[in-house]
Amino acid sequence: MTGVAVVGPPEVLAQAPVRWAIGRLDGAATTHGAHVVVADDVLADDRECVLTVALIRAEDSRSTVAAGLRDMPHEPESYALRIVADEAGGRRVVVAAPDDVGFAYALTELCGRLAAGGLGDFTPGPQLTQRPAVPVRGIQRIFASVHEDSAWFHDRAFWTDYLDHLATQRFNRFHLAFGMQYNYGTGVESRTASDNYLCFAYPFLLDVPGFHVRAQGVTAAERERNLAALAHIARETRRRGMSFQLGLWNHAYDYGYDSRHWYPILGISPEIHADYCAAAVRMLLARIPEIDGLTFRVHYEGGIHDQGHEVFWDKVFHAVSDAGRPIEVDMHAKGIDQAILDAVDKPGIRPVISGKYWAEHMGVPYHQASIRRRELEGATWPGFDAEVAGVTDVERRLTRYGYADFLSEGRPVEFMFRVWPGTQKLLLWGDPEMAGGFGRFATFGGSRGVEFCEPLSFKGRRGTGEPGRRDPYLRDDLRLGVADWRKYRYTYLLWGRLLYDPDAPPDTWRRFLRAEYGAAAAEIETALASLSRILPLVTVVHGVSGANNFYWPEMYVDLPISYWRQSSHYAFDTPAPSTWEGVSPFDPTMFYAVGEYADDALEGTLTGKYTPLEVASWIERWVAAGEAAITRVRAGLDEPPAAQLHRTLVDLDVLTRLGRFFAGKFRAAVQYALFRRTGDPTAISETVRLLEAAHASYAAIVDVVAGVYQEDLAFGVGVSERGHWADRLPAMREDLFALSLERDEALRREPPPTAKTPVVRDDRWRLDDARFVVPERFTRGQPLEVRLETGSLTPADAAELHYRHVDQSETFHQVVMDRQGTCFSAWIPGEFTASSYPLMFFAEVRRAGYQPIFVPGFNDTLSNQPYVVLHSTDLVAVTQRGE
Structure with a gap:
């Protein structure tokens, strides 16, 4: 590569973000033995440049059309880009943008391609248009x-x-x-x-x-x-x-x-x-x-x-x-x-x-x-x-x-x-x-x-x-x-x-991963993706405290399962009893608390809420996928890993053990809640078995991080803001000891009368083809029909609509949906839509022989929205994608 040319109007080239981005492009070109030349017109020695970047103002319709660009974006920070081959065998990139930041984004995109693959990442093709989804x-x-x-x-x-x-x-x-x-x-x-x-x-x-x-x-x-x-x-x-x-x-x-x-x-x-x-x-x-x-x-x-x-x-x-x-x-x-x-x-x-x-x-x-x-x-x-x-x-x-x-x-x-x-x-x-x-x-x-x-x-x-x-x-x-x-x-x-x-597109991040991790890139992507879901989910379901200086799931201060080991640490921000049973999820509409699940499971009255056992199953699947990827990375290493790969593998190992710990603790907490309600010694024995394995996983973190991380990782003065994973183990042992005593006492007692058999739900059926049919907007003060359509209904299916305003001071209203052929239908009354707030709703669907589910519910990666949000016709513009 003998040169990269950037040409454009003087007023564009003079903008600070554009000058900064050209400097970044020059740095990438240098790694290929080239340099960047900047001009406000076509360069005389343009033929010496194997890559020419032409910047055009988006409002200059004559120039954009001549360059083969169509449907120009005019939102701030947007751009259109097209790569073509020139007569000398080089590449010409035409960029149109409405502002300096849009040009800077296009130039740094070219910088990333150039750094990753040289001209190999500049294949001629259709126009690429980019607009910001989030202001x-x-x-x-x-x-x-x-x-x-x-x-x-x-x-x-x-x-x-x-x-x-x-x-x-x-x-x-x-x-x-x-x-x-x-x-x-x-x-x-x-x-x-x-x-x-x-x-x-x-x-x-x-x-x-x-x-x-x-x-x-x-x-x-x-x-x-x-x-x-x-x-x-x-x-x-x-x-x-x-x-x-x-x-x-x-x-x-x-x-x-x-x-x-x-x-x-x-x-x-x-x-x-x-x-x-x-x-x-x-x-x-x-x-x-x-x-x-x-x-x-x-x-x-x-x-x-x-x-x-x-x-x-x-x-x-x-x-x-x-x-x-x-x-x-x-x-x-x-x-x-x-x-x-x-x-x-x-x-x-x-x-x-x-x-x-x-x-x-x-x-x-x-x-x-x-x-x-x-x-x-x-x-x-x-x-x-x-x-x-x-x-x-x-x-x-x-x-x-x-x-x-x-x-x-x-x-x-x-x-x-x-x-x-x-x-x-x-x-x-x-x-x-x-x-x-x-x-x-x-x-x-x-x-x-x-x-x-x-x-x-x-x-x-x-x-x-x-x-x-x-x-x-x-x-x-x-x-x-x-x-x-x-x-x-x-x-x-x-x-x-x-x-x-x-x-x-995935290459947005895979270019970086290939440069950072080489041959291990694909497996690191898989491991990080799977294991990175664990702690955000634990945070949502185990809402033991909203305060970051009291709750740190990454280095968890143990909350006991045993009723006889109640903790004062989280008591200010979680209801009594101060054990796992009483902890509210941060979203109590979508997720069961442990005790609440045990009550409904024994009564056979489960709702569509996601259970602690389902949460444990998700975590276990992610741990399995992450561990398999980590194993493949290590099998491919011929020498000690480079520094960043080493840091990453250590963190991934910690996350797998945290995943096993929390999955096991959710399962053990459920068993203990059932024992507390039934006196069944089998349940308390299972509690102890599960918790022993969970604690062993947490304890294994200590060996993983030995000599790697500081022994006092201080983010504050409180017990949950500093310290080390090893510091958390004594409280776990005390909880397990108390549970072991309860187990031994339960085994010595006469077996209780036959107890109810709890409904165990660690997975659920799905309505993958279900969709809500509603207007694009609702009219304030007018009744709104909400239809739920699916081709896989059975004659005995039933549904209930849950709805409220997008206002967290409110609770959900419920209305039974009418069956109409292959769909369900319900009306939200006009007096409810006569509000300045958007609406949000989801359905709870029941099927004979199955437990209820929520629709739309979560996808496998928990990356979607488990309800629908609808704005009114009075709103001029809505920026959220997917609403």
């Missing part, structure tokens, strides 16, 4: 530790590589969050702040005229260095075509009498707090014009008491409004009330509410059909102060862990989701099916999109950080230093590219 595709990085995060914050080379990868994977928003690591409030854990560096961020960045506020121990030079780093990050983010979002999650400057702040904030008081913050925000936006938006935690955990909170925020929002440019104000959804919405309604501000996708965790891609009862009930506790938390924890507790009641079609404020870092903080994740599901359902209810908290978020949280300890590995050959994010490049790729296009 907001974000990554959030959290500064949580002065010891572990300062290195990457100030490392210019880090930001070059990291932001290059994010932009190449088509993320269009980068959020750098300060102050997210502490929750100000009334509880004990809220008053023990230590590492407060950049937590109340302003005095670590600015000397605000008219105030004498400073962080003790931070010099003026250090403050200026911090501001310069922040400005650099914002500029570099914008240069790549991404928006820069600054998260100012904390406005508390003092966490209480028993906090020992490492950098006490001096010169501030309640009397000047709001005025200082407003002045600081005004100054920050002026000093860094590349800030596109600000994220605020506006409820009391961000430091501002609920009572009268609008007074403080009105001043801050006025300062944002004064910036002289449009600014997005992203408000964390928890505790938002009308007073906050009134305060943010100011010129120049584009307000957005950001809700949690699955509490503070990563679940499966759909949105919970219902939320736990605890989220619908106000909460108080000894020492509760209504002035501090009355709105968040009582009046608006509904807003805690989902989309709440924010998705009205007539809402005045836009909404988006955030995936919090609770489920997998450490292990590699990579399932294209689930990633595609996020791409389809991130715009649920017309939402703007989603932002993912990245892996390793909160590492070193709440003063647990130590210099040189952010990288979790012990071995020098596995350590990545400040580039620890590179382990997760495949995760970022799947999230970004499949948010942009959920139907992207």
Whole structure:
């Protein structure tokens, strides 16, 4: 290859994202001994270039038609691309786009092809048109530790590589969050702040005229260095075509009498707090014009008491409004009330509410059909102060862990989701099916999109950080230093590219896998896809706590099965008894709790809910598929694996053992619940057998990670935020010992009278040809007919329609569906459709000789939506694909 030419209009070539993308293309060409030449017209030496890329504005219809392009995309960030062979045997690529980001995406697509296969990936063919499925595709990085995060914050080379990868994977928003690591409030854990560096961020960045506020121990030079780093990050983010979002999650400057702040904030008081913050925000936006938006935690955990909170925020929002440019104000959804919405309604501000996708965790891609009862009930506790938390924890507790009641079609404020870092903080994740599901359902209810908290978020949280300890590995050959994010490049790729296009062709990620894993690529893809489904599913079904600092499935703090070993750890966020039996799923409409399943199984009254035994069966199938792929990888190794393959294999081994553990624990918990109801000694004996095997699988993780991971992986100070898999084993042994005693006692007793035989359901029949027939939109105030058609009905089949508004404060209504030939039909009354909310519904179908099922239900990869969402004719546009 002797050269790559990029030609286009000067105003296109001058755009920063286009220049950045051309630089990336030049880097790929260099690996093939070529270089990129840029011109605003046809090059005189064009014949020397074996690859020519012509950029055309999408609105230039004459040029696009002449180039053979049709049906131009005009949405932001879209492009059309066509490859043709030229007379000299080279390749000519014609690209049309409506904006600079669209051109950048097309150029980085060419960069990926060139790096992977040279000209072999430039086969002439039909036009490729790409449009973004999700308007907001974000990554959030959290500064949580002065010891572990300062290195990457100030490392210019880090930001070059990291932001290059994010932009190449088509993320269009980068959020750098300060102050997210502490929750100000009334509880004990809220008053023990230590590492407060950049937590109340302003005095670590600015000397605000008219105030004498400073962080003790931070010099003026250090403050200026911090501001310069922040400005650099914002500029570099914008240069790549991404928006820069600054998260100012904390406005508390003092966490209480028993906090020992490492950098006490001096010169501030309640009397000047709001005025200082407003002045600081005004100054920050002026000093860094590349800030596109600000994220605020506006409820009391961000430091501002609920009572009268609008007074403080009105001043801050006025300062944002004064910036002289449009600014997005992203408000964390928890505790938002009308007073906050009134305060943010100011010129120049584009307000957005950001809700949690699955509490503070990563679940499966759909949105919970219902939320736990605890989220619908106000909460108080000894020492509760209504002035501090009355709105968040009582009046608006509904807003805690989902989309709440924010998705009205007539809402005045836009909404988006955030995936919090609770489920997998450490292990590699990579399932294209689930990633595609996020791409389809991130715009649920017309939402703007989603932002993912990245892996390793909160590492070193709440003063647990130590210099040189952010990288979790012990071995020098596995350590990545400040580039620890590179382990997760495949995760970022799947999230970004499949948010942009959920139907992207597999080669989108397989090019990367081939470069990363060579001959093992296909098997690694299979293993990661199968095993990455386990912990998101466990999170959804075993909703023991919505808080990421109390529940970490990846390094699980054991909740006992035995009634005699109840745990206090999860008691604040899960109902009594504090055992597996009583834990509510995060979606109690779709999934059975263990005790609830045991009750219905014994009574023979199962509903269409998915049972704990079905969940265990899914996990076991995924473990089997993952293990088989891992075995094939290892069989093909002639020498020790390269570093990234080694990291990946270790994580996959951990996931297989976690899968066996959780599958076994679900099965054991069911057996114990049956024993508690029947006294059957066979059930308690089976409980012990299953739990012994489950615990053995968990214990085997210790050998897998020995000498690989640190022995104290600290993401906070709590028992479930730090430590090692080995630390969890004693509590498991205590649970097993208690169950063994119960078993022995049960075996000594007289056998109970013949008990009812439970209905065991670990699989279900399916109606694969079933489909709902409804209008594209419903008309508000008019009855809506919902028809369920299938060619495989039997004369005895029956169905019931479950429906509600897309409002998590509601429960589902049920109506029996009428049989009409080969379909079922039911009407949703006009008084119910007379609402500003979309509708959601599913059917429960019963067949003689079988247990009921839900339709549409889940597919095999849990990447679909198990209900239907329907918008009204009053909605101008719906962005969600597949609704």
